[in-house]
Amino acid sequence: MKLLRSFLLVSCLVFSLATIHATTVIPPTFDRLVSDAEMIFEGTVTALKSEWTGQGNDRHIVTYVTFKIEDPIKGAPGAEYTIRMFGGTVDGHTMEATDTPRFKVGDRDILFVENNGKQFVPLVGIMHGRFRVKQDEVNAPESISKDNGAHVSNLAKLGTDEKAASSGQALSKADFKAAIREKLAEKAATK
């Protein structure tokens, strides 16, 4: 019994040391990503526009990122949806918040959007609310990766162990979207 207690204690310690979080953002779990997002969709970036906004001390640059909606998963984004991001470049003047995702035309993403227009980066968990769609080879199934490029293999580990979430075979886009819809259905059923 004593040995078992020691094992459990060591296990708890190992788990707790592995439960690490981003410096600026505590990464959300998959459950939180789905539940906190007001809108989830797959889309392709079609336009970017940066401009100054605000007055006096609040004057800053924002960038509007417009997506063509390929697949609305939660909420009703319509055929096109634009998010407002803090930062960008106007006339050679750049404002940048570190740790925030950067988009370019043609990017294909699955986004978990919250507080668009009210939050400096309107994604659940900032960079953790963006999943990139990629296809490594022609005819290969599309897979997803996090904003930092790491692939996603274990959704249960998101937000608790980011390394474990990326170890193993990459999740396909189809499986990822199916998991989101399954989670949404679970939540709807428990309401």
Added chain:
Amino acid sequence: MEIMSRFGLLHLSPKALSLPICFRYKLPAMRRAVIAITLVVAALSTTAHAYVLQGPRWPSGTVLVLQLGLGSANRTLQDGNTSWDTAVEPVAEMWNQSFGRVRISNVFNPQAPVSQSDRINSVVFTNSIFGQSFGSGTLAVTFYTSSGSNMLEADTLFNRAAVFDSYRGPLQFIPHGVAIADIRRVFLHELGHSLGLGHPDQGGQRVTAVMNSIVSNQEELSSDDMAGGQYLYGAPVAPTPTPTPTPTAPPGGAAGHLANISTRMKVGSGQNVLIGGFIIQGSQPKTLILRAIGPSLVASGVLNVLANPVLELRDSAGVLVASNNDWQDTQASQIQQSGIAPTNALESAMLKTLAPGSYTAVVSGYDGGQGNGLIEAYEMDANSTRMVNISTRGRVGTADEPMIGGLIVQGGVTKRVIIRALGPSLAGGSSPVLGILADPILELRDGSGNLLAVNDDWGGSTQVNDILATTIPPVNALESAVVASLNAGNYTAIVRGLDNTSGVALVEVFDLDP
């Protein structure tokens, strides 16, 4: 319109870059494979640098002044601090020790503003980012503004709604597994962003680093973090105390007093010559040695020295008291006997016994020459008459041409002084100076180069009441002042321009003791 990439440049160490060179030769397939595996293992087992650069960086010579306005913690934190500002204060020096061309200084300013265009680098708690919410789970955000490749401003905003503490050692967690944010660790990372570093792990690298995107038990800068700092800002150099020989100890002088002043800076022509001022206060004459040094500064690593300095001493009416070109021209034996004769024959010195009053020592270059020079005044006796104010006016340059004032405190008790760095106020008065330093920054360092105090604008200093109490605060809000009680030893007061600006400035030390 192009959005600037955060991770525009991935820099690998030469060791990693050297890998392809090994494959220049055609080798049998099996042998190639063995070598490839060996090289990969070798690369993984060494500490390859993987730091990532965001793009812009601070110009060389910048003093990055952080206005710490985090305020009181309203409780005792785990590391004993009761203020968030003192908890994060050591972070600047942790980074300073890893590079040389940029210095980071802290200023405590409870009213540190947050604005993208004020060129003030604020570190504060806020409820929002320009009116936008942080989002749940966001602890802190650093944002910077840049123009081209130059960083202009960086602010770190901590989320007031998040829970912080300050502690050393492994990460701590509350019972259900969420980490307790250690504010010093978080700021060490955020300041790395302010300097221009990104996340190595997000560049696909696997190294131990504070700059990784995931906070961990790493609470000190790793070799990779420091390598990144050095790539941006060069290797650290030992602070350069003003090269002043120790003067002869005055006999029987127990009371603390200012025994020497020296200032090194670029000596120009016209209004840009080096002007040292001092006041002798007391009832008896004071014997001094004044020196103007140039060529021998090369031995201390100073570049572009003043080849042949000329020294003039004038009284308060501007009347010439004495002048000297080469120290051996006159008084050679007396100066030699003092033990502090210049080491180069082209340098200047004079031994003078002066009545109480105000004096100026002017250093210029022979035949209009220019370069870095040093003016020094040494007390040669220990009577009750004292030098109570010593000052130097000259041109502060950019990068490696700050004005460096040195002083020596002698005696068995501490000496209370106010040190002022003036610029804008020199443009007024009956003899306005052209091309003044618009916004001086003052650092006080001990003889080992350790930073004792720094001030940008004296009104924003935590010492503002002490400065006012001296009755001689600077008259312009952009000028700097530090009040200090100094033990016997050597000190340097370094004056630079905010944002690497240049201009004519004056640094002065007042003896505040009765």
